[in-house]
Amino acid sequence: MPANLSLADQIALELRADIIGGRLLPGMGLVEAELVKSYNASRNTIREALHRLGQEGLTRYVRNKGVMVRRLAREEVRDLFVVRRTLELQAIAQSAALTREQSEHMQNAIDATTLAREREDWRAVATHSLMFHQQIVGLLHSPFFNEFFAQVIAQLRLVFCAAPDEQRFQLPWLERDREIYAFLANNNKPAASEAMSLYLDDSEHLSLALFDHP
Template sequence: MNKTLPTVQVLSLADQVACELREDIIGGRLLPGMALIEAELTSRYNASRNTVREALHQLGREGLTSYVRNKGVMVRRIGLAEVRDLFLVRRTLEIQAILGSKPLREYQSDSMLGAIEAAELARDREDWQAFGTHSLRFHQHIVGLLRSPLLDAFFTNIAAQMRLVFAVAPDEENFQRPWLERDCEIHDLLAAGRRHEAAEAMTRYLDDSEHALLDLLSHPARG
């Protein structure tokens, strides 16, 4: 009997370059306002200029880069309206993921705990840039509870845009430090099967995070 083999998606070189650049944004290695120079990228990725341009156009469509006249393509700065929209998306996905989740499987709990432990190590090293990245990884695992590859891919872009917003904090330690305890609380509530309490904790988390970031954007000199 013939069996249909699963389709394996092969990324184009442009997709691979875009993926690498997106991960550099999530990792805090590419910050708002940084120039993305074609010649440097073609050398780094051993790719043609057309391939690099296609990758940059893709990131532009995702809201991660923008073209600035006389300067070229740059990593985008995220504004107030976009921050509000990002948190609308985060509430929709993360809270639904929690409320619709089944009891945590071991691998799901391990993934969340891995992100928390990595954040703890970053905190101990006072590497607040890495700390913010690992916190975002935790929230990617929350969305992963929906078990949708399409939503996982979509939320990767949301995480990248959030990382660009974090860059507005002049004192990363002061901004990032409080969230670790709250990530732990959300994981522990999920692990205990207390979904509604976990959803309430996530709602408070997102409300407070949004207010803090909007305040930073509205009053940048406060840091």
């Protein structure tokens, strides 16, 4: 964690990581007094951290209830996939051959997803798959886009939490992540781009279908 971050920024990042990890779910309350105690921070610091999460689209204030983790609307999900197509497909299009470090990071994310699936920890499957896609965006070599996409995947994580059957929802993606990685490892950008485009089309379709079955 960068040393120049304020305490409020650090707390916001930790809470975002809890969302990405599936530990904070849509509708959960973020109780100010409990966070003050947990982080040994002032109320103003906690409020600043919660305000940052609100700016990232991860929380909202509900009258008489306080700050809660958000549930996203259908149109917001559509917009997230516009962003994903823009960043992930552009990252593939302009990427060079993977460096050893890039390859290792992607392989580590896929290995973690594989282990989570073997344990039938579907929440972790979703988290590690998103980490793989964070590595794809990392091919742009842009700290700004990396940070922005971390906010995007946190919002996506809130969408995936709505799946009534996590196993059925998460099962298809690991093999497709492996396929995309294999194309990138072989520097076959056209095939990787086509596989990613189909992946995102199917993922968007399934994500939007969650809103048809409240």
